[in-house]
Amino acid sequence: MxxxxxxxxxxxxxxxxxxxxxxxxxxxxxxxxxxxxxYSFNGNRQVATPHIDSLARDGAHFDRFFVQPVCSxxxxxxxxxxxxxxxxxxGVSTGQExxxxxxxxxxxxxxxxxxxxxxxxxxxNGSQWPYHPLARGFDTxxxxxxxxxxxxxxxxxxHNGVMKPSKGYIVDVLTDKALQFxxxxxxxxxxxxxxxxxxxxxxxxPGDDWARFKDKPITQTATQADKEKPDETRCxxxxxxxxxxxxxxxxxxxxxxxxxxxxxxxxxxDNGPNGHRWTGGMKxxxxxTDEGGVRSPLFIRWPGKIAAxxxxxxxxxxxxxxxxxxxxxxxxRSGDKPRDGRDLSPLLRKGxxxxxxxxxxxxxxxxxxxxxxxxxxxDGAGNLFDMIADPGQTTPIQAKQPVLAQQLAxxxxxxxxxxxxxxxxAKGKGKGGNGPGNAVDPRPIAIxxxxxxxxxxxxxxxxxxxxxxxxAAAPNSSYFVNWTKPEDAAVWNIEVVNAGTYVVTxxxxxxxxxxxxxxxxxxxxxxxKGKITEAFDSPLKPEQDTLPxxxxxxxxxxxxxxxxxxxxxxxxxxxxxxxxxxxxxxxxMELRRLTITLK
Numbered sequence: 001m002x003x004x005x006x007x008x009x010x011x012x013x014x015x016x017x018x019x020x021x022x023x024x025x026x027x028x029x030x031x032x033x034x035x036x037x038x039y040s041f042n043g044n045r046q047v048a049t050p051h052i053d054s055l056a057r058d059g060a061h062f063d064r065f066f067v068q069p070v071c072s073x074x075x076x077x078x079x080x081x082x083x084x085x086x087x088x089x090x091g092v093s094t095g096q097e098x099x100x101x102x103x104x105x106x107x108x109x110x111x112x113x114x115x116x117x118x119x120x121x122x123x124x125n126g127s128q129w130p131y132h133p134l135a136r137g138f139d140t141x142x143x144x145x146x147x148x149x150x151x152x153x154x155x156x157x158x159h160n161g162v163m164k165p166s167k168g169y170i171v172d173v174l175t176d177k178a179l180q181f182x183x184x185x186x187x188x189x190x191x192x193x194x195x196x197x198x199x200x201x202x203x204x205x206p207g208d209d210w211a212r213f214k215d216k217p218i219t220q221t222a223t224q225a226d227k228e229k230p231d232e233t234r235c236x237x238x239x240x241x242x243x244x245x246x247x248x249x250x251x252x253x254x255x256x257x258x259x260x261x262x263x264x265x266x267x268x269x270d271n272g273p274n275g276h277r278w279t280g281g282m283k284x285x286x287x288x289t290d291e292g293g294v295r296s297p298l299f300i301r302w303p304g305k306i307a308a309x310x311x312x313x314x315x316x317x318x319x320x321x322x323x324x325x326x327x328x329x330x331x332x333r334s335g336d337k338p339r340d341g342r343d344l345s346p347l348l349r350k351g352x353x354x355x356x357x358x359x360x361x362x363x364x365x366x367x368x369x370x371x372x373x374x375x376x377x378x379d380g381a382g383n384l385f386d387m388i389a390d391p392g393q394t395t396p397i398q399a400k401q402p403v404l405a406q407q408l409a410x411x412x413x414x415x416x417x418x419x420x421x422x423x424x425x426a427k428g429k430g431k432g433g434n435g436p437g438n439a440v441d442p443r444p445i446a447i448x449x450x451x452x453x454x455x456x457x458x459x460x461x462x463x464x465x466x467x468x469x470x471x472a473a474a475p476n477s478s479y480f481v482n483w484t485k486p487e488d489a490a491v492w493n494i495e496v497v498n499a500g501t502y503v504v505t506x507x508x509x510x511x512x513x514x515x516x517x518x519x520x521x522x523x524x525x526x527x528x529k530g531k532i533t534e535a536f537d538s539p540l541k542p543e544q545d546t547l548p549x550x551x552x553x554x555x556x557x558x559x560x561x562x563x564x565x566x567x568x569x570x571x572x573x574x575x576x577x578x579x580x581x582x583x584x585x586x587x588x589m590e591l592r593r594l595t596i597t598l599k
Contacts, residue, residue, distance in 0.1 A: 035273030059301030095441030104335025107137025513585030
């Protein structure tokens with residue numbers, strides 16, 4: 001009996017120890033286009049972000065944390081711990097944002113360790129399988145895969161490969177989905193990734209948030225004050241306050257479920273501010289490699305494990321987060337490709353007492369490359385700045401410190417070579433920020449994976465031919481317009497993976513005079529014929545916007561889904577082309593996407 005009691009006691013002690021050692025949950029919150037200066041914690045007196053600030057107050061905040069100048073590069077670096085140019089990510093649209101399928105993500109690591117993984121918001125590292133979130137370690141996905149979304153109210157959103165309607169403001173809606181995920185999986189370890197939509201344009205804020213800001217004086221101005229657009233600043237800050245309220249909802253849910261002490265919460269942004277507004281005097285905005293374009297907040301809270309109010313002084317970057325989260329959660333990494341990032345957990349546990357070697361962090365967009373050390377930055381034009389004495393990058397010092405300038409220039413040249421980045425042309429050298437353009441990525445889009453049978457082909461991933469064009473210069477949320485001639489065509493470069501019968505649908509809008517227009521979809525000698533059977537002449541929806549939509553962004557409208565028919569496809573690569581051999585009305589249709597589904 002004594003032995004039995006001893007065994008039972010041992011089992012209870014072991015069970016208790018295992019329960020105490022429960023793997024921590026992880027919640028990653030990512031802002032879209034919020035600058036370092038958009039938070040009250042960082043000194044902005046024009047905005048109130050108490051919930052986001054609480055993460056810094058109750059956990060750790062990083063003094064100098066660097067991301068990339070635009071969205072998809074930062075996101076891919078966070079997910080893999082590797083610089084984005086190694087990953088096949090060199091743009092933000094038309095397929096250039098896709099992360100190579102052979103890369104493993106932090107979500108892969110956590111899923112392999114038994115975590116339930118969910119993503120709620122903007123993905124921006126590939127839309128079709130095997131680039132889709134469900135192929136990159138996530139069990140469930142609600143949101144959108146493109147670089148930005150053109151509808152912030154009652155937006156159509158994707159749920160695990162299927163478009164679904166929603167009701168309400170997009171950030172509120174996706175936070176609701178994240179809260180449901182946390183509630184549903186509270187008894188299991190989970191990784192919940194919430195990449196918010198805001199304050200990325202279009203300038204669309206909820207009415208109550210805008211009402212607080214629309215007449216508010218701008219008391220802290222941009223570094224280049226003459227370039228600031230006050231109403232855009234007001235709207236961005238209104239969107240940040242809405243985001244803060246949603247962060248508060250997530251933190252409240254963790255507390256309600258008694259998960260607060262068992263959850264690591266991370267908050268950062270993906271680049272500098274999307275416009276000239278207050279950044280504490282730093283130079284640069286989104287799409288530039290200067291300090292203001294790449295410095296982001298990083299707040300990490302884990303009660304009882306990370307001391308409240310910890311400040312981390314050594315420079316760090318998005319490339320460090322995957323290794324850091326895996327280390328904090330004791331999760332084994334998936335994949336074995338060399339990482340560029342470091343594990344920051346010693347800094348979080350020991351602060352300034354950690355043994356931490358000096359390092360460099362590279363920032364790039366297009367052909368522009370900048371490098372940051374703990375104390376200096378060499379900018380894209382080869383100018384050296386002392387970031388301690390001159391954080392606003394006002395006075396180049398390469399003439400005073402030629403040895404350091406030459407050393408960093410050599411490091412940049414070697415990094416360019418390793419990453420395959422050509423030096424910028426002499427004209428405009430150092431200006432950068434324009435990216436690689438909107439040419440469609442030559443990598444074909446795969447069709448017909450049995451584990452993900454429906455493949456969406458949005459206009460942004462296709463090429464308009466003839467007189468057809470996109471609805472705006474920015475491809476991400478565009479649709480094809482000006483389809484007026486038989487030689488016009490929408491073309492996608494695809495690879496059929498599995499032979500089979502495919503159902504083809506179109507999301508379209510058209511006037512009544514287009515009814516009866518014949519349509520032809522062709523691929524490698526195979527032809528599907530159909531026609532427009534019903535008009536859907538929906539109006540544009542500018543009333544959704546708080547401010548006029550930025551130049552180059554599409555004003556959205558509703559689209560209806562029609563079935564074109566079925567087509568038999570064999571494996572192979574080629575052009576999938578949609579055209580109208582005969583024009584019946586003023587134009588054929590406006591086309592949002594084509595979806596092709598393996599039966």
